[in-house]
Amino acid sequence: MKEIKVGLLGFGTIGAGVVKLLKENASLIEEKTGARITLKALADLDISTDRGVDVTGIHLTKNADEILADPEIAVVVELIGGYEPARSFVLKAIAHGKHVVTANKALLAVHGDEIYAAARAQGVEILFEAAVGGGIPVLSAIKGNLAANRFSTVLGIVNGTCNYILTRMTQEGADFAEVLKSAQQMGYAEADPTFDIEGVDTAHKLCLLLSLCFGTRVNLKDIYSEGITSISAEDVNFAKSFGYRIKLLAIGKRDGEQIEARVHPTMIPIDYPLADVHGVFNAIRLTGDFVGPVMFYGRGAGRDATASAVIGDVMDLGRNMEAGISRRCAPLGFLDQMVTEYPIKPIGDVVTKYYIRFQAVDRPGVLARIAGALGASGISIASMVQSARSSDIVPIVIMTHEAREADIRKALAEIDGFDVIREKSTFIRIEDNLT
Amino acid sequence: MKEIKVGLLGFGTIGAGVVKLLKENASLIEEKTGARITLKALADLDISTDRGVDVTGIHLTKNADEILADPEIAVVVELIGGYEPARSFVLKAIAHGKHVVTANKALLAVHGDEIYAAARAQGVEILFEAAVGGGIPVLSAIKGNLAANRFSTVLGIVNGTCNYILTRMTQEGADFAEVLKSAQQMGYAEADPTFDIEGVDTAHKLCLLLSLCFGTRVNLKDIYSEGITSISAEDVNFAKSFGYRIKLLAIGKRDGEQIEARVHPTMIPIDYPLADVHGVFNAIRLTGDFVGPVMFYGRGAGRDATASAVIGDVMDLGRNMEAGISRRCAPLGFLDQMVTEYPIKPIGDVVTKYYIRFQAVDRPGVLARIAGALGASGISIASMVQSARSSDIVPIVIMTHEAREADIRKALAEIDGFDVIREKSTFIRIEDNLT
Numbered sequence: 008m009k010e011i012k013v014g015l016l017g018f019g020t021i022g023a024g025v026v027k028l029l030k031e032n033a034s035l036i037e038e039k040t041g042a043r044i045t046l047k048a049l050a051d052l053d054i055s056t057d058r059g060v061d062v063t064g065i066h067l068t069k070n071a072d073e074i075l076a077d078p079e080i081a082v083v084v085e086l087i088g089g090y091e092p093a094r095s096f097v098l099k100a101i102a103h104g105k106h107v108v109t110a111n112k113a114l115l116a117v118h119g120d121e122i123y124a125a126a127r128a129q130g131v132e133i134l135f136e137a138a139v140g141g142g143i144p145v146l147s148a149i150k151g152n153l154a155a156n157r158f159s160t161v162l163g164i165v166n167g168t169c170n171y172i173l174t175r176m177t178q179e180g181a182d183f184a185e186v187l188k189s190a191q192q193m194g195y196a197e198a199d200p201t202f203d204i205e206g207v208d209t210a211h212k213l214c215l216l217l218s219l220c221f222g223t224r225v226n227l228k229d230i231y232s233e234g235i236t237s238i239s240a241e242d243v244n245f246a247k248s249f250g251y252r253i254k255l256l257a258i259g260k261r262d263g264e265q266i267e268a269r270v271h272p273t274m275i276p277i278d279y280p281l282a283d284v285h286g287v288f289n290a291i292r293l294t295g296d297f298v299g300p301v302m303f304y305g306r307g308a309g310r311d312a313t314a315s316a317v318i319g320d321v322m323d324l325g326r327n328m329e330a331g332i333s334r335r336c337a338p339l340g341f342l343d344q345m346v347t348e349y350p351i352k353p354i355g356d357v358v359t360k361y362y363i364r365f366q367a368v369d370r371p372g373v374l375a376r377i378a379g380a381l382g383a384s385g386i387s388i389a390s391m392v393q394s395a396r397s398s399d400i401v402p403i404v405i406m407t408h409e410a411r412e413a414d415i416r417k418a419l420a421e422i423d424g425f426d427v428i429r430e431k432s433t434f435i436r437i438e439d440n441l442t
Numbered sequence: 443m444k445e446i447k448v449g450l451l452g453f454g455t456i457g458a459g460v461v462k463l464l465k466e467n468a469s470l471i472e473e474k475t476g477a478r479i480t481l482k483a484l485a486d487l488d489i490s491t492d493r494g495v496d497v498t499g500i501h502l503t504k505n506a507d508e509i510l511a512d513p514e515i516a517v518v519v520e521l522i523g524g525y526e527p528a529r530s531f532v533l534k535a536i537a538h539g540k541h542v543v544t545a546n547k548a549l550l551a552v553h554g555d556e557i558y559a560a561a562r563a564q565g566v567e568i569l570f571e572a573a574v575g576g577g578i579p580v581l582s583a584i585k586g587n588l589a590a591n592r593f594s595t596v597l598g599i600v601n602g603t604c605n606y607i608l609t610r611m612t613q614e615g616a617d618f619a620e621v622l623k624s625a626q627q628m629g630y631a632e633a634d635p636t637f638d639i640e641g642v643d644t645a646h647k648l649c650l651l652l653s654l655c656f657g658t659r660v661n662l663k664d665i666y667s668e669g670i671t672s673i674s675a676e677d678v679n680f681a682k683s684f685g686y687r688i689k690l691l692a693i694g695k696r697d698g699e700q701i702e703a704r705v706h707p708t709m710i711p712i713d714y715p716l717a718d719v720h721g722v723f724n725a726i727r728l729t730g731d732f733v734g735p736v737m738f739y740g741r742g743a744g745r746d747a748t749a750s751a752v753i754g755d756v757m758d759l760g761r762n763m764e765a766g767i768s769r770r771c772a773p774l775g776f777l778d779q780m781v782t783e784y785p786i787k788p789i790g791d792v793v794t795k796y797y798i799r800f801q802a803v804d805r806p807g808v809l810a811r812i813a814g815a816l817g818a819s820g821i822s823i824a825s826m827v828q829s830a831r832s833s834d835i836v837p838i839v840i841m842t843h844e845a846r847e848a849d850i851r852k853a854l855a856e857i858d859g860f861d862v863i864r865e866k867s868t869f870i871r872i873e874d875n876l877t
Contacts, residue, residue, distance in 0.1 A: 032590055032591070032592060036590060038657065038780040039780075040589075041777050142730075142732070142733035143733075144736075147582075148583060151586060151754065151758065152571050152582040152754035152758070153579055153754060154471075154474050155463055155467055155471060155750050155753035156750055280718050280739060283713070283715050296746075297467075297747065298740060299747050300740060301578060302738070303737070304739065305737065306734045314590075314732055315587075315590050318732075319587035319588060320587065321590075322590060323586065327770065332766070340474055341473050342473060342474065342476050345473040
């Protein structure tokens with residue numbers, strides 16, 4: 008039986024999962040690939056801490072070069088994360104003719120073009136199922152059996168930390184700061200949660216989803232990103248009263264030759280399957296011209312689920328190696344030379360429905376002034392709620408029909424200048440008309 | 443550019459979808475596979491009726507042999523359905539060295555072994571993503587990126603007709619017969635709906651799911667199947683009051699060296715994502731030892747969604763042909779020689795929770811007798827509801843803790859003999875403890 012030797016860079020949580028999976032399911036992997044996949048070596052700056060997994064027979068080293076230069080190693084699994092040294096290691100592995108499997112969305116979102124080009128030049132593969140949605144095999148599906156579709160929309164709940172926080176805010180009526188603190192104590196949020204709660208991680212993943220769905224290169228800077236830090240318990244409650252839930256969504260849409268690419272808190276109807284994705288679970292919903300809507304749901308992070316995706320990719324490589332081929336499918340599913348670059352629509356040009364909350368002095372005529380200013384900007388009101396008076400300042404909530412974001416921003420800037428408005432108005436985009 | 447010529451057997455609804463997809467998305471398919479996939483010929487007994495799709499350039503014939511014997515045709519797509527002549531045509535295509543793509547679950551559930559063996563002997567591929575869940579790429583996922591997992595459970599809502607009927611019964615409080623009639627008028631149920639509503643179609647699909655998840659051959663006759671014809675509006679309402687919805691599920695579980703394989707109406711908690719799969723949509727939920735629970739959701743039938751899966755398979759073959767290989771993955775994901783045959787657990791040995799409805803005379807002491815008989819059979823009661831009296835015969839509903847099905851059946855046979863029981867008691871299995 009052919010033996011395929013793997014080198015692992017990074018012995019963190021997911022690295023430990025990979026070690027565990029390769030050991031526990033070794034016979035299963037042979038039964039499916041016809042090859043023995045063994046972990047030959049593992050590099051990490053810390054190789055002395057016990058990760059609770061059996062490393063018998065694996066060469067442990069602090070020096071990544073021992074893996075990158077080892078001619079016996081055919082596949083390098085990069086689980087270091089971040090930009091450097093991950094980028095240099097991946098490029099070096101490719102230069103040495105090794106296939107690469109990575110879970111590193113940040114790296115690919117920023118340096119993907121360079122890495123794909125290097126892999127192409129060397130005739131090696133770069134696979135990254137674990138980079139989006141943890142164990143959910145969504146990238147394989149887009150490149151694989153869904154490949155016959157032109158996609159119009161991709162929506163994803165792809166950050167477990169944000170979804171955990173929003174789920175608890177919804178269930179408990181609690182405020183953001185309070186839930187974040189508890190999430191940090193429970194290990195569901197990092198000590199520095201910026202990348203998660205500001206939507207950066209979600210934007211990285213959207214970048215990859217866009218590339219695979221539309222065959223486009225994406226400049227990360229063009230993705231509009233807004234996190235969940237300004238979502239209040241009040242907004243969550245108003246959402247509920249209108250029949251919506253608030254989720255941080257990665258949204259990609261094809262609109263002719265333009266792409267919409269945005270990450271922001273979004274109100275979705277409670278009867279959408281996406282609205283029932285709770286806690287640290289992830290889900291990705293795609294719309295193809297033939298398949299229609301299709302949704303994938305599962306654990307978006309965690310040691311074992313992510314290891315499942317990583318080893319799924321290694322087995323894919325193993326099957327290719329058994330067949331004596333490489334790159335039967337290009338990294339983005341489209342032939343490299345077919346990958347194009349659609350311009351991304353500026354956020355001001357996006358048209359959607361909006362939830363807007365004003366904090367206004369409770370005085371006759373206020374509503375008329377707000378409605379008048381919205382109307383003057385061409386914004387049509389779908390419904391309105393003014394809460395029962397409990398203080399002199401009351402929230403006024405307006406749900407709009409479809410409007411251009413630039414018009415919304417202009418109208419709000421004007422309204423926020425009114426003497427009767429006592430806080431900066433907030434708005435949340437709505438997606439309730441999915442095809 | 444390489445041209446891959448396809449022959450299509452069966453020009454029904456899905457056949458028309460395949461013709462449409464190959465025409466409309468021809469350039470996309472080239473951008474992803476590097477090959478031109480063309481439909482050379484199409485065979486159907488009726489080639490004169492207009493299916494509303496453009497057949498320019500396609501050779502139409504009533505004689506399947508013109509396709510099966512054409513050396514230019516590399517891939518045969520079988521969309522005739524049923525056992526014969528589909529079986530003979532598929533075997534003949536394989537004998538002529540052609541790869542086969544089919545949506546025919548009945549054929550594979552019954553004649554799969556013969557067909558897989560023939561394909562293996564000829565070194566050709568047999569792909570059948572469209573056979574389960576329509577456009578949902580669940581089989582590819584099980585064979586592909588989820589391959590590193592040992593699966594413990596697979597649950598599927600895989601019959602759109604049943605799910606449509608149960609959804610309307612739930613939403614409208616209507617009875618089965620009434621909704622079936624309307625579903626037939628609207629084209630959501632066949633004139634002869636037996637295969638759907640009796641669970642036969644679902645059992646066919648379960649058979650394939652079991653084979654791919656567990657690497658096992660399954661004898662269709664060993665799958666316990668119960669349809670939805672005896673579900674009443676009353677049961678649907680009781681389910682709701684206990685926080686459940688009723689779905690027709692395909693259930694597969696690995697229990698040591700045995701497999702549970704059963705199809706029946708099942709109560710699932712309303713907060714399970716599966717409970718929100720409405721109408722003709724399908725969903726399949728798998729649990730792997732590493733990935734944990736993962737769910738796939740989408741259109742389980744229909745012209746375009748099914749064509750997406752069929753052409754997804756053809757593109758998979760196209761990529762293999764471009765690479766000059768065949769059978770890089772075996773039909774069931776496991777190497778053929780590794781496919782085994784786990785015995786299926788008899789339904790009497792299945793342990794689950796039960797909803798039981800008795801129709802009893804409203805008289806003191808009745809409940810005590812029922813509870814006593816259940817207790818004597820070792821069945822423990824979790825909760826009980828006796829409806830307010832509206833007639834002399836009242837429903838008594840009991841929810842049990844986990845019990846062995848043989849014990850339930852024995853107890854019910856005894857209780858149904860009581861003079862105070864006025865109808866055959868009904869029971870519905872519950873799945874509310876999913877890992």
